[in-house]
Amino acid sequence: MELSPLFISLQTAAAATAAAFFPGILAARWLAHTPPGKGKALADGLFIMPLLLPPTVIGFLLLLIFGNRGLLGRILTDWGLPVVFTWTGAVIAAAVVTFPLMYRTARGAFEQVDPEMLDAARTMGDTEWSLFWRVLLPLSWPGITAGIILSFARALGEFGATLMLAGNIPGKTQTMPIAIYFAVEGGKRDVALVWTLIMIAVATATVLTLNYWSGRRQNFAGQYKGK
Amino acid sequence: MALYADIEKNLPGFKLKVSFTAAENTLGLLGASGSGKTMTLRCIAGLITPDRGKIVLNGRVLFDAEKGINLPSRKRKVGYLFQNYALFPHLSVQQNISFGLRNLPKQEQNKRLAAALEMMNLNGLVKRYPRELSGGQQQRVALARALVPEPEVLLLDEPFSALDGNLRSQLEEQLLETLEKYRGCTLYITHNLEEAYRICTELLLLEEGRIAASGRKAELFERPPNSVAARLTGCKNLSRARAITTDTVEALDWGCRLQVAPPLPTKLAQIGIREHHLSFVTDKTLTNTFPCRPKNVTESPHTVTLTLRLDGAHNHPAHALQAQLDKDLWETLRKQPYPWLVRLEPAKLFLTGE
Numbered sequence: 001m002e003l004s005p006l007f008i009s010l011q012t013a014a015a016a017t018a019a020a021f022f023p024g025i026l027a028a029r030w031l032a033h034t035p036p037g038k039g040k041a042l043a044d045g046l047f048i049m050p051l052l053l054p055p056t057v058i059g060f061l062l063l064l065i066f067g068n069r070g071l072l073g074r075i076l077t078d079w080g081l082p083v084v085f086t087w088t089g090a091v092i093a094a095a096v097v098t099f100p101l102m103y104r105t106a107r108g109a110f111e112q113v114d115p116e117m118l119d120a121a122r123t124m125g126d127t128e129w130s131l132f133w134r135v136l137l138p139l140s141w142p143g144i145t146a147g148i149i150l151s152f153a154r155a156l157g158e159f160g161a162t163l164m165l166a167g168n169i170p171g172k173t174q175t176m177p178i179a180i181y182f183a184v185e186g187g188k189r190d191v192a193l194v195w196t197l198i199m200i201a202v203a204t205a206t207v208l209t210l211n212y213w214s215g216r217r218q219n220f221a222g223q224y225k226g227k
Numbered sequence: 228m229a230l231y232a233d234i235e236k237n238l239p240g241f242k243l244k245v246s247f248t249a250a251e252n253t254l255g256l257l258g259a260s261g262s263g264k265t266m267t268l269r270c271i272a273g274l275i276t277p278d279r280g281k282i283v284l285n286g287r288v289l290f291d292a293e294k295g296i297n298l299p300s301r302k303r304k305v306g307y308l309f310q311n312y313a314l315f316p317h318l319s320v321q322q323n324i325s326f327g328l329r330n331l332p333k334q335e336q337n338k339r340l341a342a343a344l345e346m347m348n349l350n351g352l353v354k355r356y357p358r359e360l361s362g363g364q365q366q367r368v369a370l371a372r373a374l375v376p377e378p379e380v381l382l383l384d385e386p387f388s389a390l391d392g393n394l395r396s397q398l399e400e401q402l403l404e405t406l407e408k409y410r411g412c413t414l415y416i417t418h419n420l421e422e423a424y425r426i427c428t429e430l431l432l433l434e435e436g437r438i439a440a441s442g443r444k445a446e447l448f449e450r451p452p453n454s455v456a457a458r459l460t461g462c463k464n465l466s467r468a469r470a471i472t473t474d475t476v477e478a479l480d481w482g483c484r485l486q487v488a489p490p491l492p493t494k495l496a497q498i499g500i501r502e503h504h505l506s507f508v509t510d511k512t513l514t515n516t517f518p519c520r521p522k523n524v525t526e527s528p529h530t531v532t533l534t535l536r537l538d539g540a541h542n543h544p545a546h547a548l549q550a551q552l553d554k555d556l557w558e559t560l561r562k563q564p565y566p567w568l569v570r571l572e573p574a575k576l577f578l579t580g581e
Contacts, residue, residue, distance in 0.1 A: 119274050120313040122300035124327030124376060134326075138317045 005179040013155035016094035024102030032110035051100035059164025089166035094155040102151045109143025153206045234280035243436040249412040255427030256416045263436040264416040268382045273300035306378030312369035314357040321353040327376040343371040363394045381413040420461045432459045463549045468498035482540025492580035504575035505550035518566035531557040
């Protein structure tokens with residue numbers, strides 16, 4: 001049995017999580033401590049959208065953007081960076097679907113931080129950028145970690161958008177969920193079962209890691225452990 | 228060394244409009260919760276932007292609404308001690324104190340850190356984390372952290388509110404020492420009268436976002452210029468007043484006529500006397516002496532507070548006179564037959580205008 005879907009899945013999920021991480025925490029930072037308003041509600045809706053839309057819709061929208069008829073797609077193809085039917089495409093699809101999870105968990109974690117901590121940093125000469133790294137992020141780190149794990153799990157299970165943008169190219173864009181689908185369709189039920197068991201094992205490991213971290217997080221809230 | 232602030236901030240349901248100058252001493256901001264004390268401090272620190280006005284610190288314009296100047300907090304050189312200290316839980320004592328020093332050369336950082344640890348008596352605690360410290364230690368770390376960047380103004384927001392009584396007086400002494408060494412002005416928020424009196428040189432009395440009175444503390448306590456100031460400085464006995472002659476006043480709420488020290492304010496509004504200034508006498512020919520009976524007695528560890536009704540007066544219970552006296556005086560007084568004689572000595576009475 002070809003094992004490439006496992007590695008492709010892990011690589012894609014890791015890359016997608018990394019790609020969603022910075023935009024996610026920056027979006028969260030932007031909205032976490034701003035007062036409620038129309039702009040905030042609109043931005044929040046937009047950031048959450050990929051979670052609400054069916055993955056096939058995301059996939060189709062991404063095809064419109066990155067396809068040969070899309071402006072961005074044409075430019076990228078000219079630069080020798082095609083997205084459609086490539087591993088890059090799989091990463092982009094998973095990152096877009098994953099982004100809302102990263103953003104939401106990070107925002108929740110940021111909102112738990114006492115705003116006076118940030119004010120204290122401000123009066124001691126910190127810029128917004130530096131207090132973000134020195135105060136806000138370390139204080140919300142357990143929550144952020146939970147967000148990273150959730151995002152990774154979601155990226156690992158991504159199917160619809162990935163299939164539409166990156167297709168099913170064995171050894172290149174075929175991830176585990178896609179391998180399962182095509183195994184069943186091709187009548188190879190035993191192969192599908194093996195992949196299913198592997199997926200369950202990976203999901204279990206993820207849940208265990210998450211629980212471990214949320215345990216640490218409670219510890220953190222009650223009494224912070226220095227190091 | 229001076230701080231000048233003239234600021235206005237409108238929020239739904241609250242309006243702050245204050246104007247004051249603070250010199251190189253401790254200016255106390257005294258007022259009830261929600262009177263705008265913290266908001267004033269936050270405006271000076273640049274954590275809230277006022278709608279109108281101007282803030283100038285030692286000749287540097289920190290904020291000027293008309294000219295569109297609004298220096299960010301980090302450039303204002305203010306030291307802020309937050310009510311709950313806002314120590315960073317993920318940083319050790321040493322890291323907390325050095326937080327505002329990172330733009331200085333390493334050598335200077337170490338020098339200042341060492342000096343602060345020495346002054347605040349924190350030497351054994353550098354490696355600890357805030358959660359491992361007692362309330363008093365946390366307060367000292369927070370104060371050290373605010374002081375080491377050598378701010379031009381020190382803003383203290385109720386530094387003792389999170390501490391219990393015993394610790395309070397001990398730390399208060401230390402704070403007084405620290406403030407004496409500090410060259411710059413200090414704004415000190417409190418709603419505790421006695422604390423304000425002990426620590427501050429001058430006072431600003433705030434009510435509902437406005438300054439009710441300001442000045443040197445002794446003067447404010449002796450002659451509060453208006454009823455708000457009288458109340459905020461802890462005066463329990465206030466009555467509406469009407470002038471009868473140049474030195475006689477009728478206290479409408481107490482139901483008596485009183486001789487006072489002239490001159491009367493042009494628009495006499497109220498008359499007041501502090502509860503510990505009421506005296507009990509045996510000679511009924513003295514001025515401002517009235518027969519009375521106690522309606523209510525409240526005992527504290529060292530003093531007794533009496534609510535009095537003057538004989539023949541039909542005043543509302545809410546306006547009853549309150550007297551406070553030492554326990555031993557009370558032991559003598561309680562054995563005497565009714566009516567007792569209470570005296571409102573003219574020199575202790577104060578009159579407020581509108």
